[in-house]
Amino acid sequence: MNRQLAHLSDEALVALAARSEQSALAELYDRYGRSAYGLALRVLRDPELAEDAVQEAFLTVWRSAARFVPERGKASTWILTLVHRRAVDAVRHEQRRRADSLDRATEPSVEGAEEDAFLRLQRERVQAALRHLPDAQREALELAYYGGFTQSELAERLGQPLGTIKSRMFGGLSRMREVLSEPGTETSWTPTS
């Protein structure tokens, strides 16, 4: 592990990656690769497709690091947004998803693997925040974000007007934001010393 890079912020690492510093990309992967893979796997439910999505997202980070603007948002948000977009694009191209039922967005179990304590803490916080939401809002968020369904697909599948689905997504995400911004719910990587 590169001790020097371990003390840099995510945003500083992106700046180094923009200058072809490959170890900075490696460090970003070491920080977010596991979450990225977990997200891609949740959306795609296929390890190979998930790997492809994560790889493409990190290569996009590498290619476009110079265009990242820290003032517009955190580097971790940028990276995970890229991963999510890749995964959603892929799942929409997968015809077999179309035959799947809505329960695809349900949570898979932790398969006996030892889980990083920090990641477990983050997951518990996010899941607790989701539990704060009314059922209809939580359902809309989970199906959209983890299931990869568009708002139009959700309106059709849930038998609700499009306006209702939009309101649930907006209400749910706004409420999530409030809950996560309460003390002790920081979600970004923090240097260890």
Next chain:
Amino acid sequence: MDAHELTAAYALDALDPDEAEAYERHLSQCEECREQLAELNETAAALAFGAVAPAPPTRLRTSILEAAAAERTNVVPLLRRRWVSRGLAVAAAAAACIAVGLGVSLSQSSHPPQSWTVAVGPKGKATISVSGLSSAPQGKTYEAWVIPAGHAARPAGLFSGSTSGMHLGGTVPPHAVVAVTLEPAGGSKKPTTTPIFSTST
């Protein structure tokens, strides 16, 4: 359209391509939506941490770094020694290097940009080379350092900047940092200025 409500759907990647395009056009003209999107993007990304995250296969890391290196022809992959011993020995021997670090100067003001290469051989002997570096000012010298993980910086040689490269003194262990500082003529026992370059092996 109610732009605020589309902001959430956009942050969740829940718009059709046509809708997303229309929203992006709106976004370019609406500061309020840009600010709101930044907030909701962050919340949406937090949902990523809500997914169970099994460890990805180790090959994924290797694959990403190799593909990244292949895309920028001036970057040589940073190979870890233990990978070398597990099957990359032939390729490594062909390249006569097992660890190469390469980077540009950390100094924002350097013109032209400096390009540094550190190559570490099989027994830890290493060379450092640079292009675009101006000669050290009068009374100063460039000094190279090897910083083994968890240890203090060790002097690894002086150079004026008029040469393009040199062998580093001693050996470079795995996971060490190689750095260069500007020091008073004659060199220092430990770095006294901020590195103008550093990389890890």
